[in-house]
Amino acid sequence: MEDPAYGVCTCRGKKRRGLLESLIFGLIGADTHSLEAETTSALPGLLQGVDPRLKLVSLLALIVAAVSTQRLTVLAALFLLAVGLAVVSQIRLARLVRQVWIGVFLFSGVIVLPALVLVPGETIAHLPLFGWPITLQGLRSASFVIGRAETAATLSLLLVLTTPWPHVLKALRSLGMPAAVVAILGMTHRYIFVLMQSALQMAEARQSRLMAPLDGPARRRLMLTMIGMLLSRTLTLGTEVHAAMIARGYRGEVRLLDEFRTRPSDWAFLLATLAVAATILGGRL
Amino acid sequence: MSGSAFDFRDVVYAYRSQRALDGVSFSIGLGERVALLGANGSGKSTLLRMMDALVFAVGGTALALGGPLTEAAFAEEATNFAFRQRVGLVFQNPDVQLFNPTVLDELAFGPLQLGWDTARVRRAIDAMLDRFGITHLRDRSPHRLSGGEKKRVAIASVLITEPDVLLLDEPTAALDPESRADLVAFLSHGLREGQTVITAIHDLDIIDHISDRSIVLDRGKVAADAPTLDVLHDIDLLRRTHLVFEHRHSHGIAAAALHGHLHAAPDGGATT
Ligand SMILES: Nc1ncnc2c1ncn2[C@@H]1O[C@H](COP(=O)(O)OP(=O)(O)OP(=O)(O)O)[C@@H](O)[C@H]1O
Ligand SMILES: [Mg+2]
Numbered sequence: 001m002e003d004p005a006y007g008v009c010t011c012r013g014k015k016r017r018g019l020l021e022s023l024i025f026g027l028i029g030a031d032t033h034s035l036e037a038e039t040t041s042a043l044p045g046l047l048q049g050v051d052p053r054l055k056l057v058s059l060l061a062l063i064v065a066a067v068s069t070q071r072l073t074v075l076a077a078l079f080l081l082a083v084g085l086a087v088v089s090q091i092r093l094a095r096l097v098r099q100v101w102i103g104v105f106l107f108s109g110v111i112v113l114p115a116l117v118l119v120p121g122e123t124i125a126h127l128p129l130f131g132w133p134i135t136l137q138g139l140r141s142a143s144f145v146i147g148r149a150e151t152a153a154t155l156s157l158l159l160v161l162t163t164p165w166p167h168v169l170k171a172l173r174s175l176g177m178p179a180a181v182v183a184i185l186g187m188t189h190r191y192i193f194v195l196m197q198s199a200l201q202m203a204e205a206r207q208s209r210l211m212a213p214l215d216g217p218a219r220r221r222l223m224l225t226m227i228g229m230l231l232s233r234t235l236t237l238g239t240e241v242h243a244a245m246i247a248r249g250y251r252g253e254v255r256l257l258d259e260f261r262t263r264p265s266d267w268a269f270l271l272a273t274l275a276v277a278a279t280i281l282g283g284r285l
Numbered sequence: 286m287s288g289s290a291f292d293f294r295d296v297v298y299a300y301r302s303q304r305a306l307d308g309v310s311f312s313i314g315l316g317e318r319v320a321l322l323g324a325n326g327s328g329k330s331t332l333l334r335m336m337d338a339l340v341f342a343v344g345g346t347a348l349a350l351g352g353p354l355t356e357a358a359f360a361e362e363a364t365n366f367a368f369r370q371r372v373g374l375v376f377q378n379p380d381v382q383l384f385n386p387t388v389l390d391e392l393a394f395g396p397l398q399l400g401w402d403t404a405r406v407r408r409a410i411d412a413m414l415d416r417f418g419i420t421h422l423r424d425r426s427p428h429r430l431s432g433g434e435k436k437r438v439a440i441a442s443v444l445i446t447e448p449d450v451l452l453l454d455e456p457t458a459a460l461d462p463e464s465r466a467d468l469v470a471f472l473s474h475g476l477r478e479g480q481t482v483i484t485a486i487h488d489l490d491i492i493d494h495i496s497d498r499s500i501v502l503d504r505g506k507v508a509a510d511a512p513t514l515d516v517l518h519d520i521d522l523l524r525r526t527h528l529v530f531e532h533r534h535s536h537g538i539a540a541a542a543l544h545g546h547l548h549a550a551p552d553g554g555a556t557t
Pocket of ligand 2: 329330331377454
């Protein structure tokens with residue numbers, strides 16, 4: 001049973017999460033996510049086997065195609081292609097639903113909702129409750145926005161889930177991304193871990209010392225101090241990590257044990273995706 | 286003893302207003318094995334970081350391997366690179382030291398930064414995994430290991446490049462008795478002949494195995510610099526610098542660790 005003041009309540013019914021609790025939940029989520037990503041990138045799937053550099057270019061080409069296509073059928077086909085790639089890479093669809101599709105749908109849905117009724121055109125239905133007319137053109141433009149966002153997000157997640165993070169960094173670097181940018185990306189990733197660990201430790205420390213549930217103002221005060229502490233701790237630790245990297249000879253360049261090896265099948269994958277993208281872009285499909 | 290590893294004269298270091306090192310002087314020859322003793326906050330970690338050119342003196346002069354330990358000198362790429370090849374530091378907190386996705390990558394990090402070819406790196410990794418009994422952890426994520434496992438990986442990740450000068454910040458903290466004994470055995474006769482080893486440590490009962498000389502720090506100053514056995518027998522000094530405390534209840538085993546009526550303060554900071 002969780003401490004009620006901690007706000008982590010697995011019981012049904014009253015379920016209010018404070019700011020810090022949400023933050024910690026998010027962090028636990030991120031931690032689980034990264035653990036899962038470590039696992040999925042090691043599975044023997046199709047994308048996992050592709051040279052990260054070619055994979056990056058391929059997926060990027062598909063994203064560009066998805067963003068620029070003018071036909072819903074083409075967009076749908078690209079989306080299905082992404083789903084197919086997930087399947088052959090052993091990424092469970094439930095995970096895509098949970099991690100991308102729902103979130104992206106809600107987010108872009110809110111943005112495009114007005115388009116449904118604001119874009120003038122042929123009325124095909126009426127919005128329940130309000131009775132406002134939904135136009136075919138409005139529905140089309142809303143579908144484009146959501147479809148593009150979903151497809152692009154799915155393809156990006158596929159890259160992250162099938163490639164160990166340092167390999168993504170190294171691939172970016174070998175494709176000409178400046179060392180400084182790659183170093184920042186690398187540090188960001190590490191910061192997240194450091195922040196997460198601090199947050200979890202502080203939550204545990206707090207929980208273990210809490211004798212009775214706190215009242216509202218006391219809780220809020222405690223949360224604010226904890227967030228402040230967390231930030232300053234993260235900064236210190238981040239600096240420390242950087243020092244530890246320097247101490248072992250780091251000079252801003254990502255070096256890995258595994259040299260990327262490009263096999264003929266990698267080129268085939270690249271050519272296939274580039275062909276798809278070129279057909280869409282060149283044929284203005 | 287040939288040449289000197291470190292030459293410090295009246296070295297001062299401060300974190301903003303807090304003086305962490307306050308006029309520290311000593312010199313350590315190549316091949317010496319030195320223990321760095323002192324209560325919590327006495328400046329051991331700060332000194333080690335300075336010896337590893339991660340922080341620089343704000344007063345006095347500090348030399349390492351004959352060259353100046355200054356920010357200007359280390360802005361020079363070649364100086365920095367040559368230094369990193371020869372000096373390695375195991376941090377007190379393994380969490381900051383382990384930043385790679387797997388133990389394998391962690392061990393590979395140093396050698397790869399120093400430009401070793403991959404075949405050599407792989408051979409060295411296998412040898413290290415074996416020596417530290419962590420072969421089974423090879424593909425695990427370092428930040429998900431236990432405290433003692435982390436510590437072993439951190440030590441292995443620095444030792445792998447066989448630095449001429451090895452700086453260890455509380456290497457036995459968090460280790461269980463058996464791992465601790467293994468490490469002590471390794472530090473006392475597993476190292477390369479002529480390797481300089483400087484260890485900040487609180488375990489008085491093992492320092493005579495891993496050092497011949499001890500430097501005792503007390504609030505940023507050198508309180509003593511003498512052969513380890515002499516330091517261990519100077520009860521007044523140990524008491525004054527909070528390295529031992531008189532025990533108030535009897536623990537037969539712990540007391541036996543040192544001098545009968547005294548026992549080592551595990552964190553150096555206990556009071557009477
Ligand atoms: N990042 C920092 N910012 C400000 N003060 C610091 C910082 N790190 C250390 N200090 C202070 O500098 C002094 C020396 O700290 P140092 O970490 O070198 O001690 P130590 O001998 O390693 O202690 P311990 O045995 O606890 O590891 C302490 O008073 C400490 O409070
Ligand atoms: Mg310390």
